[in-house]
Amino acid sequence: MTSHPARRLTLGALVNGSGAHVAGWRHPDARPDGQLDFAFHADLARALERGRFDALFVADTVAPLQGHQLDSLSRTGRAEHFEPLTLLAALSLVTEHIGLAATATTTYNHPFHIARKVASLDHISGGRAAWNVVTSVVPLEAANLGYDSHLEHELRYRRADEFVQVVKALWDSYDDEAVIRDKEAGRYYDPAGLHTPHHRGEHFAVRGPLNISRPPQGYPVVFQAASSETGKEFAARHGEVLFTAQHELGAAQAFYADIKARAAAHGRAPAHVLVWPGLTPLVAPTETEARRSLAELQDLIHDDVARRLVEDNIGDLDLTGHPVDGPLPDVPATNRGKSRRDPLLKRAHDEKLTIRQLAHRFAAGAAVAGTPEQIADHIETWFHAYAADGFSISFPYLPGPAEDFVDQVVPLLQRRGLLRTEYEGGTLRENLGLPRPVARARHLQETGR
Numbered sequence: 044m045t046s047h048p049a050r051r052l053t054l055g056a057l058v059n060g061s062g063a064h065v066a067g068w069r070h071p072d073a074r075p076d077g078q079l080d081f082a083f084h085a086d087l088a089r090a091l092e093r094g095r096f097d098a099l100f101v102a103d104t105v106a107p108l109q110g111h112q113l114d115s116l117s118r119t120g121r122a123e124h125f126e127p128l129t130l131l132a133a134l135s136l137v138t139e140h141i142g143l144a145a146t147a148t149t150t151y152n153h154p155f156h157i158a159r160k161v162a163s164l165d166h167i168s169g170g171r172a173a174w175n176v177v178t179s180v181v182p183l184e185a186a187n188l189g190y191d192s193h194l195e196h197e198l199r200y201r202r203a204d205e206f207v208q209v210v211k212a213l214w215d216s217y218d219d220e221a222v223i224r225d226k227e228a229g230r231y232y233d234p235a236g237l238h239t240p241h242h243r244g245e246h247f248a249v250r251g252p253l254n255i256s257r258p259p260q261g262y263p264v265v266f267q268a269a270s271s272e273t274g275k276e277f278a279a280r281h282g283e284v285l286f287t288a289q290h291e292l293g294a295a296q297a298f299y300a301d302i303k304a305r306a307a308a309h310g311r312a313p314a315h316v317l318v319w320p321g322l323t324p325l326v327a328p329t330e331t332e333a334r335r336s337l338a339e340l341q342d343l344i345h346d347d348v349a350r351r352l353v354e355d356n357i358g359d360l361d362l363t364g365h366p367v368d369g370p371l372p373d374v375p376a377t378n379r380g381k382s383r384r385d386p387l388l389k390r391a392h393d394e395k396l397t398i399r400q401l402a403h404r405f406a407a408g409a410a411v412a413g414t415p416e417q418i419a420d421h422i423e424t425w426f427h428a429y430a431a432d433g434f435s436i437s438f439p440y441l442p443g444p445a446e447d448f449v450d451q452v453v454p455l456l457q458r459r460g461l462l463r464t465e466y467e468g469g470t471l472r473e474n475l476g477l478p479r480p481v482a483r484a485r486h487l488q489e490t491g492r
């Protein structure tokens with residue numbers, strides 16, 4: 044019988060200078076100026092590394108993170124943020140172990156550029172890079188890149204599929220040992236180890252090779268966050284760390300089982316597809332204080348932002364003029380991401396929620412307010428119930444709640460034997476327990492194809 048290494052909790056942190064809660068930046072202790080302050084990000088990354096997080100993750104859209112209604116945008120901290128790969132390259136110099144995951148869209152990028160940039164980050168960071176593959180959810184991105192409309196959902200995923208294949212072929216341009224830099228013989232690389240992709244497909248024509256040798260991790264780790272049917276199939280084929288938006292244990296278990304089965308159906312080891320639901324911990328000495336703290340944050344959501352939150356998550360809906368304490372009007376069909384929209388609509392209808400109540404539910408999202416023990420219990424329960432292999436932890440505002448988590452929750456997780464006390468590996472893959480992909484040419488050789 045093959046022995047399986049013990050299942051171990053993995054952790055990622057979603058880093059967003061103004062915090063995960065839409066009104067977090069207004070909290071008296073928040074540091075919204077940290078958004079564009081590199082020293083702030085460096086301190087945060089080092090704190091997360093002290094907490095033995097596997098990776099920190101930077102979200103991105105090719106537009107302000109929260110859309111197109113200037114009035115409400117001006118009331119959030121979402122108008123500005125660093126470009127992820129630029130920020131992560133800088134963070135790689137002030138950290139040693141933590142993985143660095145950058146979001147880059149397959150809808151508004153070209154595979155050559157992404158293969159090259161993510162490979163560069165992997166080399167610079169000594170094998171700590173990850174790419175969060177998204178197909179974009181904000182139609183405004185189309186307008187910034189010269190398109191009249193956002194590419195249709197199915198087509199976005201078809202393009203994404205080909206995009207990832209091209210990126211991997213480019214990462215495989217050189218065998219691991221091909222770049223020999225042999226001064227004596229006058230050979231920089233061994234021509235036998237070069238595999239030019241010569242790709243011609245539905246969306247891309249890319250000759251190659253890539254102008255950088257194979258990344259230290261073979262392929263930087265592929266993160267993914269899809270939830271629609273098409274998206275889940277894509278995730279099962281390509282994703283290695285999957286963010287999910289489930290907030291209830293049962294739904295999270297169902298998602299977990301479903302995605303592992305889909306991965307197996309694609310010939311992948313289920314253990315090599317890690318499922319990370321979101322979790323936004325708000326820690327306080329008592330549960331009452333933690334809950335009060337969350338309620339105070341909710342009260343900081345401006346009415347315009349409440350409308351905007353609902354519009355943004357339901358899609359193609361204009362709530363201007365609708366009272367926030369009134370019900371949701373009829374909702375038209377949309378070409379936007381479906382995974383957040385459908386559960387929200389169902390909830391609004393079943394529970395007869397007002398626009399404000401719906402906005403508060405969305406803003407609370409994956410928030411768990413409680414004592415350090417309660418947060419650790421939540422993590423342990425979900426982990427042992429096969430609802431999560433780890434969590435994508437975001438913080439309602441920064442930096443306080445991140446430091447509280449590292450100083451108060453992490454030691455409990457370590458004492459319970461759930462979380463590492465030291466990093467085991469040199470690369471992100473090693474820390475996550477994911478295998479290093481064999482170069483495609485060698486794989487074909489070994490499998491005799």
Ligand SMILES: Cc1cc2nc3c(=O)[nH]c(=O)nc-3n(C[C@H](O)[C@H](O)[C@H](O)COP(=O)(O)O)c2cc1C
Pocket residue numbers: 101102103104146148176177178179180181267268269270271272273274275286287288321379380381382383435
């Ligand atoms: C934790 C998390 C983080 C995400 N980060 C981004 C992001 O940075 N950029 C982006 O365009 N989409 C992001 N998304 C959206 C997903 O990529 C995906 O489009 C969404 O979950 C809708 O799924 P679907 O495309 O299968 O309908 C994120 C989703 C989750 C749950």
